[in-house]
Amino acid sequence: MVYNIYNSNKSKGFTLIEILITLLISSVVMIAAYQTFDSQQKSYLIQENVATMQQGLRASMLLLTNDIRMAGYDSQLSDNFGITDITPRDINNNVDAGNTGKSGIEITADLDDDGQISTGERIHYSVYDFVAGDGNLDLARNSGNGRRLLAENIQGFGLAFAFDDDLDNEMDTYTATNPGATQHIIWAIDSDGDNDLDTNLDTNLDGIIDVADSPGGAGSNGIIVGTALSTDVPIANIRAVKVWLLAETDQIQTGLNSTDTYIVGKYVITPNNNKLMRLSSTTIKCRNLGL
Secondary structure (H helix, E strand, O other): OOOOHHHOHHHOOOOHHHHHHHHHHHHHHHHHHHHHHHHHHHHHHHHHHHHHHHHHHHHHHHHHHHHHHHOOOOOOOOOOOOEEEOOOEOOOOOEOOOOOOEOOEEEEOOOOOOOOOOOOOEEEEEEEOOOOOOOOOEEEEEOOOOOEEEEOOEEEEEEEEEEOOOOOOOOOEEEOOOOOOOEEEOOEEOOOOOOEEEEEOOOOOOOOOOHHHOOOOOOOOEEOOOEEEEEEEEHHHEEEEEEEEEEEOOOOOOOOOOOOOEEEOOEEEOOOOOOOEEEEEEEEEOOOOOO
């Protein structure tokens, strides 16, 4: 007896349509899996960038705060210590009182209690370009061995100073134009590079340093003009420092446009870029000054 094996039901396989359907379903599953992975990877990179930025911001602000608070420490009463330089600087650390000048501050403290300024007792903070030509500014700390990187990708570094010019142990104030004519502490800067305070940052004298004090308002970039003080104030009469730090992520974020306007000391900054931004500010009372 001869069997026709070609007509047997056991010889059936997949049809071309079934194979195509299987491939289609597999492709859909693989695409969905890839998209999930890609989304998670991008989210991870964004969070990593933000964490790095915030870590640098916190560490910088902590060190700045500790150093400035120690300004003027002088256990030997030598009168050699204090805030010694507030002139604006360019990225090469040259005095620059123009619109391109960046905030800077130098402090001294008698950390070894010998009455003399020793190595490590003169500290200067400034903005520079750590990786030359990369388009990103960075915060530097110089304690005597040249400028050292403290934080990368610092979009803005701002400083303003409160003072006691009449030496009555109270920080000087002005009368604001807001309802009630309340008194507000004067936060001043050195606008002309002579190492004296000469300008109140509150241009419209409403008691607040904000975008209303900027010539261009929200969405602009520039310098707050401020209101001239009646007389220049020597830096020896500084009693407190307000610090602003504006940091940005290292990597751009696709689809993001940073259009918020930030006040960073005398600087009005609207990034208009594709990076996440964080602004940190604090006020430091210099407990060793004016004793």
